[in-house]
Amino acid sequence: MQNTYLSGGAMTPFGRHSGVMAPELAQRAILDAMRDAGVEPRDIQAIYCANVLGGMILGQLIVRDLDFAGIPVYNVENACASGATAVHLARHALMAGQYDTVLVIGIEQLTALGGGTIPLQRNDHKTDLYARSGMVLPAVYAMRGTRFLHERGAKPEDLAEVAVKNRYNGTLNPYAQQRTPTTVEEVLASRMIASPLTLLQCCPSQVDGAAALVLSSRKPDRPTPVRVLSSVVVSGIREQADDDILDAEITARAARQAYEQAGVSPSDVDVVELHDAFTIAELLYYEALGLAAPGDAVPLLRSGATALGGRVPVNPSGGLLAKGHPLGATGVAQMVELLWQLEGRAEGRQVEGARIGLTQCTGGGIAGVDHAASSVHLLGV
Amino acid sequence: LSRRAAATKLGPIDSNKDGPRTRNSMSKETGATSVPNKAPNSAPHTSTAALWSGSQPARLLTSRHIGTGERVFPPVASHSPLAAFFESVDLSGIGSLYSFTMIHPSPKSGLAPYALGYVDFAGCDGPVRLFGRLHGHAADGPRIGDRYEAVADDELGYTFRATSPTTTTTTTTTTTDNR
Numbered sequence: 001m002q003n004t005y006l007s008g009g010a011m012t013p014f015g016r017h018s019g020v021m022a023p024e025l026a027q028r029a030i031l032d033a034m035r036d037a038g039v040e041p042r043d044i045q046a047i048y049c050a051n052v053l054g055g056m057i058l059g060q061l062i063v064r065d066l067d068f069a070g071i072p073v074y075n076v077e078n079a080c081a082s083g084a085t086a087v088h089l090a091r092h093a094l095m096a097g098q099y100d101t102v103l104v105i106g107i108e109q110l111t112a113l114g115g116g117t118i119p120l121q122r123n124d125h126k127t128d129l130y131a132r133s134g135m136v137l138p139a140v141y142a143m144r145g146t147r148f149l150h151e152r153g154a155k156p157e158d159l160a161e162v163a164v165k166n167r168y169n170g171t172l173n174p175y176a177q178q179r180t181p182t183t184v185e186e187v188l189a190s191r192m193i194a195s196p197l198t199l200l201q202c203c204p205s206q207v208d209g210a211a212a213l214v215l216s217s218r219k220p221d222r223p224t225p226v227r228v229l230s231s232v233v234v235s236g237i238r239e240q241a242d243d244d245i246l247d248a249e250i251t252a253r254a255a256r257q258a259y260e261q262a263g264v265s266p267s268d269v270d271v272v273e274l275h276d277a278f279t280i281a282e283l284l285y286y287e288a289l290g291l292a293a294p295g296d297a298v299p300l301l302r303s304g305a306t307a308l309g310g311r312v313p314v315n316p317s318g319g320l321l322a323k324g325h326p327l328g329a330t331g332v333a334q335m336v337e338l339l340w341q342l343e344g345r346a347e348g349r350q351v352e353g354a355r356i357g358l359t360q361c362t363g364g365g366i367a368g369v370d371h372a373a374s375s376v377h378l379l380g381v
Numbered sequence: 382l383s384r385r386a387a388a389t390k391l392g393p394i395d396s397n398k399d400g401p402r403t404r405n406s407m408s409k410e411t412g413a414t415s416v417p418n419k420a421p422n423s424a425p426h427t428s429t430a431a432l433w434s435g436s437q438p439a440r441l442l443t444s445r446h447i448g449t450g451e452r453v454f455p456p457v458a459s460h461s462p463l464a465a466f467f468e469s470v471d472l473s474g475i476g477s478l479y480s481f482t483m484i485h486p487s488p489k490s491g492l493a494p495y496a497l498g499y500v501d502f503a504g505c506d507g508p509v510r511l512f513g514r515l516h517g518h519a520a521d522g523p524r525i526g527d528r529y530e531a532v533a534d535d536e537l538g539y540t541f542r543a544t545s546p547t548t549t550t551t552t553t554t555t556t557t558d559n560r
Contacts, residue, residue, distance in 0.1 A: 116487070129432075129455055133482060133514045133537050134497050142482035143499060150480070150525045195483040195522075241452065241501065241508035245480060367512070 003227040006379065007101070007220040008037025009336040012212035014324040015177045016111050018314045022054055026062040026107045026210040033103070033212035033336075037220065041067040044214070045099035048074050048090045050082035050106040051328035053113065058315035062105065080275065080363020081233065081250040082106065082332025084375030087213065088231045094217045101218065104249045106332030107210040115206045118327075120365040130367040137365045138202060138278065144245050145280040148343040152245065154283075156196050158212030158298045160187035161373060162279035163200050165307055170322025172308075172349040175333075177207050177324035201279040201372035207324030211333035226342045229356070229378040236369030243370070248288035250374040251275075251362050255289045256375040258358070269312055269378075270354040271341050273334035275361040285360060286314070289376075306319045308349060316341065318351045327363070331375060336381045432456070432538045439540055439560035441531040443509055452509035471507070475544055478527040480517060497523065500529045500541050517543035518533035 010032030017025055026049075034040070047068065049059025059073040078085040083106035090102045110118075111204045117136045120130040127135075148154055164184055170176035182200060190199040219225055234254045243249070259265060265287060274289065276282040283297040291312060292300040299304060306314040317323050317337040322328065338357035340346040364372025415529035432455060433439040444457040446465040457467045481498030500507065514537055515523050529541035 053499045070465060080518060125455055125458065129538060130512050133512065133540075134495065139482050139497050142484075143480040143497070146482055147480040147525070191488075192483070192485045194485070197482075239510070245499075302509070 001188045002095045002097070002217050003147060003219070004231075005216050005218070005220050005224045006126060006228070006335065007035050007039065007216045007222075008035070008212070008215040009213040009332075011175055011329070011333045011336045012209050013175045013325060014179075014207050014333070015181055016206060016207040016328070017109070018111065018289035020109075020208070022107060022109060022180055023062045023065065023149075023353060025109065025344055026105055026212070026251055027066065028174045029107075029210040030062070030066065030103065030105060030211040033214055037214035037216075038189070039101065041069070043101050044068060044091065046072045046074065046090075046102045047087040048076055048102065050076045050078075050086035050104070050332060051108060052077055052079055052082055053327065058083050058107070059071065059105065059311075059351055062107070067211040073196075077328075078233070078364065078373045078375075079360045080277070080325070080327050081314045081331060081373040081375045082328040082363075083211070083333070084359065084377060085233050085331070085373065086363050087215065087228075087332065087335060087377065088233045088375060090215050091228055091231050094215060097185070099214040099215075101214065104213045104215060104332055106212075106326075106329035108328040109208040110328035111206050111208050118205065120367070124366065127367040131273070133273075133366075135367060137176060138194045138197060139251040140365065141278040141280055142174045142197045144284060145196045145278070147245055148283065150297060151318070152295065154298050156188055158284070158301065159196060159201060160184045160198075161280040161301055162276065162282045163187045163321055165301070166276060166319040166321040167200070168317050169308060170263065170318025173316075173323065174348075177204055177319040177320045178318065178322040184235040184274075197278055197280065197363050200305065202217050203320035203323075203325040209324065209329045209333065211329045211336050213332055213335055213339070222343070224343055226339050226381050229264065229380045230258040231375075231377050232261065233339060233373060233375045236364075236371050236372070239368055239370065241287045242343055245370070246284060246287075248362075248370070250369075250371050251285055251360060252288040254362075254374040254376040255358075257362065258378050259290070261297060262378040262380075264380075268351060269356050269358045271338065271357045272306075272312060273317060273319070273337050273357070273359045274312045274314060275363070276315055276321050276331075277325060277363075279321070281362075282314065282319070283311040286363075289358065308351070312350050316346065316351055316358050327351060330359045334361065335377060335379065338379050342379060363376045429483075432532060434469075435472055436471070439533065440473055441511075442469050443472050443506075444468065445470045445507060450507050452507045453512050454509055460472070470506045472502055472511075472531060474502060474504050475528045476502040476511070476527055476541070477485050478523055478529055480511060480525060481523045481524055498523060498529075500531075512541040513537070515543070516540055519543075549551070 486492035
């Protein structure tokens with residue numbers, strides 16, 4: 001099978017980029033990624049641009065003033081999984097031999113929207129009706145949190161520990177928006193948003209950022225070429241009356257397929273970047289990704305296995321909780337982080353000897369499915 | 382195996398053999414209402430009257446798939462191309478609270494906290510889980526397993542009112558909608 005390599009990658013710091021428009025923000029990541037890969041515009045044959053809320057034909061807007069000479073630009077939207085979906089589609093084209101080198105961009109500018117919870121898109125009767133009663137994504141995750149505390153005998157402190165871990169990692173990452181450490185007490189004392197989730201358990205919504213990757217079927221001339229071992233995108237299945245909301249079914253399904261494609265098992269994974277939009281999500285995804293047996297998420301966290309220096313560090317970048325979550329950029333940025341980790345250049349937060357990494361992002365608020373889309377990638381050297 | 386369990390256990394190929402997918406939608410669509418909606422791509426609001434049966438007492442309506450027995454809410458719209466696969470079934474009885482959250486709106490909004498939850502309804506017509514606003518619970522908040530019934534609400538269409546014995550109750554919070 002044709003290999004897909006990450007020839008180079010880059011991202012902007014995630015944070016408030018006031019007054020910066022989409023082209024300037026994304027071009028910075030693009031130029032840095034191409035420099036990292038050692039390619040020129042003439043080497044790129046197609047561009048995949050992931051974005052959610054930035055408007056039509058954003059990719060073409062971003063590259064208008066670069067020298068790509070009219071190559072195809074595909075604009076990709078899959079909510080929070082947009083960036084990962086763009087990588088997935090780019091890989092399809094490389095595997096089919098349509099192109100041999102492509103550029104993937106993820107970009108989002110949320111500060112321009114004024115902050116707060118992003119409302120559900122109300123173009124469906126069920127979503128409209130549920131949104132009217134108050135359904136937003138924090139509420140969906142919060143109800144998982146309530147049920148988790150109820151079923152697992154877990155405590156709010158267990159949720160808070162996820163924020164403490166990831167915000168600590170963020171202090172080590174110059175690309176993260178939140179760079180101050182926090183404590184369990186501070187997390188629990190922060191303003192309640194949707195019980196049991198307090199403010200510091202929710203990823204920042206006032207954030208802009210861009211990330212870019214050069215993908216190629218040509219093996220890059222690098223000491224430890226990083227390749228895509230597997231790439232999966234799946235969609236949510238309509239909820240049933242007896243669904244277990246702690247099951248994270250869509251992500252478990254994506255992960256199972258990704259492990260199978262790659263021929264690796266969860267115990268082979270050295271480092272993980274997962275979709276910790278809220279603290280409860282990280283605990284549920286430990287189990288969905290097979291890092292912990294069902295019911296063992298809290299013991300895994302408490303053991304320190306997922307902290308930097310542990311057996312399988314999760315979100316060494318700080319994750320969405322510390323890095324911020326510019327929707328379209330997130331999936332690409334997760335893979336940029338793993339590129340750095342697997343090449344041994346994640347300065348200050350390096351997972352020593354990491355050879356296999358996993359990224360996971362899940363997103364999209366539609367009433368009646370747990371999430372619209374989930375994507376899991378396994379990368380390896 | 383349920384359709385979802387089949388997808389989980391058998392993988393992506395077999396999961397596609399479950400026949401035509403159905404979608405949920407409501408039975409009537411109206412144009413403008415007085416409810417403000419600043420969401421991008423906002424759709425016209427759905428009539429809340431179409432959610433309830435004309436019987437006495439009025440019952441919240443669900444649809445049940447004629448082939449599989451799966452119940453969906455809100456009821457499938459009469460103009461839906463899927464309508465022929467569904468029959469209308471009243472929601473009756475008392476449901477059990479599966480999970481919930483108390484939403485605390487930004488202090489700047491001036492809105493009071495309110496409760497949201499999933500309520501599971503069982504019974505001979507088949508199980509169905511509904512999401513909605515909760516009220517009438519104990520002052521210290523809802524608890525998983527509390528019992529709720531659906532009641533009409535002019536603005537939201539329906540809410541769930543606690544029927545569990547409680548010593549002190551909150552007042553309805555439907556006027557503090559989070560928009």
